[in-house]
Amino acid sequence: MAGFGWATHSAHKHSANRHHLRTKARMDAGFRQMNGNLERKGSLTSSYLEEPLNKTGVVSCIFSLKQEVGALVKALRLFEEKGINLTHIESRPSRNNKEEYEFFISVDQLSSKALDEVVDGLRTQISGQVHELSRNKQKDTVPWFPNDIQDLDRFANQILSYGSELDADHPGFTDPVYRARRKEFADIAYNYRHAQVIPRVEYTAEEKYCGYREDNIPQLEDISHYLQTCTGFRLRPVAGLLSSRDFLAGLAFRVFHSTQYIRHSSKPMYTPEPDICHELLGHVPLFADPSFAQFSQEIGLASLGAPDEFIEKLATVYWFTVEFGLCKEGNEVKAYGAGLLSSFGELQYCLTDKPKLLPFEPEKTCQQKYPITEFQPVYYVAESFEDAKEKVRKFASIIPRPFSVRYNAYTQRIEVLDNTQQLKNLADSISGEISILCTALRKME
Template sequence: QEKGINLTHIESRPSRLNKDEYEFFINLEGNNVPALDKILKSLRTDIGATVHELSRTKKKDTVPWFPRSIQELDRFANQILSYGAELDADHPGFKDPVYRARRKEFADIAYNYRHGQPIPRVTYTEEEKKTWGTVFRELKTLYPTHACYEHNHVFPLLEKYCGYREDNIPQLEDISNFLQSCTGFRLRPVAGLLSSRDFLAGLAFRVFHSTQYIRHASKPMYTPEPDICHELLGHVPLFADPSFAQFSQEIGLASLGAPDDFIEKLATVYWFTVEFGLCKEGDSLKAYGAGLLSSFGELQYCLSSKPEIQPLVLEKTSVQKYPVTEFQPIYYVAESFKDAKDKLRKFAQTIPRPFSVRYNPYTQRIEVLDNAKQLKNLADTINSEIGILCNALQKIR
């Protein structure tokens, strides 16, 4: 109090590294930088505490704040950049009071949602189901020839277990449960566009922030923003594939604590892979990007002779400029999801942050690896898994 530093939040839990110790998460507010530096130095030197300084303001050499537990996604899930219940003047539904009121209903669901709750079910109107049906019917005719194998492999399972039909809009809760049983991914309702940093952070926990609203009925083949057609037809099928799910999570893990310029690069990599990526299948090119798989026009265009096709080289891809309101003039081709994943890992090593991170699926927490004790615990875990592998190999010989 004397130094003008306020403690606004504190959490404690038993240490994962030493059962006789505790870990604390503390949020402070104040502008007295020298006093704060003195406090941190005292904690580190006088009592030997391990202190990680996290900050969104990035003063000096501090690391931008990032969520450490899956519950902390609640903190920014409602910090949307645009749309939600409000629409821009050029949005097809801007002058439609019924559509605007409907969008507010969806926004309220997302704003009130908290991790661990069932995703509220929505009773879609006949007009909304008709819009979905138009998009579903047109795209399904292209998937066998234009979509990648992984998308076509999963799509019948979504029809069987999640209610994917021309006359029915599937429920996020059913899809989330299905994905969790496949790859551990889950859906979370969101009212609109998140910042790149916040959206990518969700992927680190295998959480995909998904809209529930649908595009305006006047233009069923166009939307200026992600909607449920884009999420469920474009993104969801690939999140059920283990290799793609791992690739998506690694983009998220790479983003945690990264400087702003690298967040922009990772968001661009995401754009040209998860949203608009092409991959090789034998001698052919197929689409795996959700922006392609949810757009009847661009799905045909991307595999035509019109756009420029380049191999996926992340050092180049990550700085490529792109339009957001028209078809892409350039697409990048991955040899395979494994190839894309290997390239991402190498790219992530160039991110200037003083630690590595890993996701612990048992505690659903991010572990910051920056000291010998944590690395020993990780080595023990890996050694245990190798023991299981060796035992299994012995039994199948």
């Protein structure tokens, strides 16, 4: 997996780079850098924006008003009464409610305190919807998250490590041919955009020596196409490790960021980073399962707009489920985590009496510390995927964000459920699905 960790194909364990998600300073470096400038083209494609690293001294917010005579005048009067000078204003029809308009405004940072009173006035006096504020992590600030599947293009190249650069302890560090080859893979990922065909790679004889299969290494495009016919999941090439926030955001759209390169041929049984063997042997088979695909997407959706501390908790939950999860099947306990399925050493170990097996409870699991250079001393066992999904849903409900979200598979957009119109649309959709279900049940009688 290109966002969290990976498993080796031997008893050797993972390098410290695997554990990047535990370091907060690095965890969100990617999306902070990408969203530091609200003026960039396309920055308003999402209803929620990450606060900028405010070097310009500008504070921004977006609010929506009903389409009625004098609505904007009333709103602007609130700014005037507090002595706030607008440095920028623009409008657009609301994408969430056809009866509203959205207004993006910028004010000088010195007006930040007075802006609190204006926001209260917009909400109470004019019944306006204030979607976000970009102000030094104040209570109204919501981290940016992708609203449309094409928004994944904005951070897919914001990798934290590896890519075409290798650490000194990497098996291929002193191999100029391998380093040049890695740059080719990195360029493919950097130039890829959503909906494009994933470029096919002609793997060399030395790369094939790693023995993925007898005659060749499968192509990401072929695997991605097959996954879409199974569960709607698709693969997207990535050059290296993403921040945990960015990687989880991809799962919300049923997109798995996958590496395309393969480990160095000198150590076919070990890799200090995720490679295509780990991705295709460990992760992909489970994404073809509808229940597991839904479970992964639930974690992704829970991450959208979540505070940093909850991103770390969700990442830990992901670690002990999707990467190193165990699950009951009848009277047996079986492994389903990708880190176990692609590591025969730990796969054997996890089912012995050496590690401690605990029931999967997200509230407790998210607090568990874990080693990164040895086998896990603790694993969490889910009663079933359905039980795990329900528990993750309950856990997500306590995340302090002022809205809920759902993924619209038809439009490939995230719908923010923060107004009555959105809730009505959701109710209509559910009603239609229930009608189909009832009709099918009647025909089976």
